[in-house]
Amino acid sequence: LVTRMQEFGETIFAEMSALAVRTGAINLGQGFPDQHGPRAMLDVAVEAIRSGEVQYPPGPGLPELREAVAAQRLERYGLSYDPATEVFVTVGATEGVAASMLALAGPGDEVIVFEPYYDSYAATIALAGAVRRPVTLRPDGGRFTFDPDELRAAVGPRTRLILVNSPHNPAGTVFTRAELEAIAGVCREHDLVAVTDEVYEYLTFDGTEHIPLATLDGMRERTVAVSSAGKTFSVTGWKTGWITAPAPYIRAVQTVKQFLTYAVSAPYQRAAAYALGNETAWVEGLRTSLQAKRDRLVTGLEAAGFVAYRPQGTYFVQADIRPLGFGDGMDLARALPERAGVVAIPTQVFYDHAKAGAHFLRFAFCKRDEVIDAAVERLARLG
Ligand code: GLN
Secondary structure, three states, X not given: OOOOOHHHOOOHHHHHHHHHHHHOOEEOOOOOOOOOOOHHHHHHHHHHHHOOOOOOOOOOOOHXXXXXXXXXXXXXXXXXXXOOOOEEEEOHHHHHHHHHHHHHOOOOOEEEEEEOOOHHHHHHHHHOOOEEEEEEOEEEOOEEEOOHHHHHHHOOOOEEEEEEEOOOOOOOOOOOHHHHHHHHHHHHHHOOEEEEEOXXXXXXXXXXXXXXXXXXXXXXXXXXXXXXXXXXXXXXXXXXXXXXXXXXXXXXXXXXXXXXXXXXOHHHHHHHHHHHHHOHHHHHHHHHHHHHHHHHHHHHHHHOOOEEEOOOEOOEEEEEOHHHOOOOHHHHHHHHHHHHOEEOEEHHHHOOOHHHHOOEEEEEOOOOHHHHHHHHHHHHOOO
16 A cells, blocks of 8 residues: 555654663653653643533633633733734644645645754644654754854745754754744745744753743744643643744644644643642652653663753654664664663654764653663663
8 A cells, every 4th residue: 555654653762762662672762751740730730521511612722722822922922912813722733744845845845953852843744745854953162053154045935934842852952042033934924834842842951941932033923933841841742732932833733734633632631721820849859850751861871872962842852872882773772671670762763864863862851760770771781
């Protein structure tokens, strides 16, 4: 059977999580926490189901969640959005990004992405019939960043969108104001729309600030910002996300979303609304705990002989495998469960220029300390 998406095959997360289950290896591949979100938030969802909230909610989302999102953007970033026309609920950030691509990029349009990129970007750009133009993030001074000249060179007459993920999965970079200014400058000069994926907006370390692109000069009017509850409240399986953007963009995205999924499960929307308004202290605790887990994993990977890049945000560490005598991350990722009892993600699958990422593995640290310790102990026997 020939299908239009067959070149995309199975996602690397499905492949590697299945490998972990099959071999019993410790799964530091797919990024999901092994501890629950705040109890009171879980109770809100349970209570919503018990009280009979089981039919279709409004397509654009429950007013309660849209108001909570508008309040969060205002309080945290000083960005003002009208909950009735400028906030929209999606099935996770995944649908937010996909519906934005389908709504805003057409056949032959070009979309700039920073590689390594989150895997759904390439697939949804392809679904839209558009073409991706990757700008490569490379290690420089211990963090992954881009060359502004390469960004400018990636813009052509067909460029419509730029997809900006910060904090960045899988590189772990949180873009600085200077980096965001370079992006904003290109958007203003070439009249591009930015779609920002901010799912790790709370999960930054060492005082690093997450700066939404929409807060920069002239950017609110041309930015579609996507986020979700999954990472912030450790409920990656709830698939409850949202978009904030000027009304014409929201309408365009809504036109697509109504035919993809129509609406989003109401109990999870209630719980996300509650959490946005009431669980910031819990999230701060999560952030602090993740920072310690990051350091725990980095120290362990270094002791095992990898060169590890300490991320400024997210759940993920990039590890260079060359000091251990390995050259190809895909080969190593496939062998690692048998050889060491650990699963990691080969970063090269997130590149068009696979060679640029051939020697990196991505390890997740959103796991209990004893799980991280057991994994690095096993990896230490690899060399
Ligand atoms: N975002 C998760 C990660 O990067 C995976 C989510 C998924 O499986 N699609 O690991």
